[in-house]
Amino acid sequence: MKTLEDLSNELKRKNIRLTHQRLKILEYLSNSKTHPTVEEIYHALKNEVPSLSKTTIYNTLNYLSELKLIKTLIVDDNEARFDAVTGSHGHFKCDECGKIYDFDLNTEAFDTEYLDDFKVNEKIVYFKGICPGCLSKI
Amino acid sequence: MKTLEDLSNELKRKNIRLTHQRLKILEYLSNSKTHPTVEEIYHALKNEVPSLSKTTIYNTLNYLSELKLIKTLIVDDNEARFDAVTGSHGHFKCDECGKIYDFDLNTEAFDTEYLDDFKVNEKIVYFKGICPGCLSKI
DNA sequence: TTATTAGTTTGTAATCATTACAAGGTAGAA
C-alpha cells in the first residue's frame, strides 16, 4: 500500500511536477490490482476530486507511461488498461469474467534465434482462457 | 500463393456461403504478409470490387475470426490487423518503420506453473523494438 | 430453369474511446 507521501517522493525524484490530480491518480493505480481503465479511475476518484476531468486522467497516464513509471496494457477489448507494476510479467485474461490476472514469467526462456538481428525493447505476453473461479462454476 | 479456387474449397468445406466479396478479401489476406488493416484491404480491393463496403470487410473478417479461419491482431496502435496464418507464432513490431514481422515461437517453453489451475486457450506474444533494416540506417 | 428464402452486402447513422484545443489555474523558482 503506497501512501501519497511515497508517491510524492517518487515523482520529486523524477522531477515531475507534483499536482493533486497526478498524486490521486497514481495513488489509485498503485493500490489497484485490477488494471483499471480510464473510466474506472474516473468513477473511483470523482467524489474525492470533484473537478477531475477525464482529459487529465488521459494526460497523466500517457505522461507517466512515456516516462516508464507505469505501463499501458492493450487487451483485446477496446479500452486501454493501466498497470503500476512495471517489471516484466505476463497477463491472463479470463474470457468468462473479464478479470485480468498477473503471472510471473521468465522472458529469457523464449527461444528467439530468428530475432538475433533485431533490437528487442519490450516483450509482451498475454494469455486468454478461463480462470479457476469461473471453471469451478461450470 | 493461394488461388481463388483453393479458398473456395476451403470455405465450402466449412459450409461458409461463398460470395465474391468474401473470396476477394480472403484472397488478399492469404497472400499478404503485412498483417493489413481494414483500411489497407479496402484500398487494395476497391478498384477490383468497386461496390465493396468497409462494413463488409469488417463483417467478413469478424466472421472468419470467430470461425478461427483467420486471426485478429491487437497491436498498440488503434487499428486491428488481420492474419491468415492461424498457427501459433510471435509478432515483432518495429517502433521505427511500423512493420510487423512474424517469428517462430515455442509456446511450450513458457514456465507458467502459476497458471496450473487456469484453462489457457490462447497465448499471445508480441515483441517491440527496432528491425535490422532500421538499425542499419541509424 | 425458376421460385424461395435465409443469409449477405451496402450506405448511412450511431457509438465510444481518445485526442486537440484554448482558456483559466497553479506549482515551483526567484
Next chain:
DNA sequence: TTCTACCTTGTAATGATTACAAACTAATAA
C-alpha cells in the same frame, strides 16, 4: 509575493468500429 512554464478542464473533433434497415444473392429444391 511575483512570475512563468506547465497543468487542468470542458468542449469539440477525430477515427475506428458497430447498428440498422433496405436491397441483393447464393444455395436449395421443385
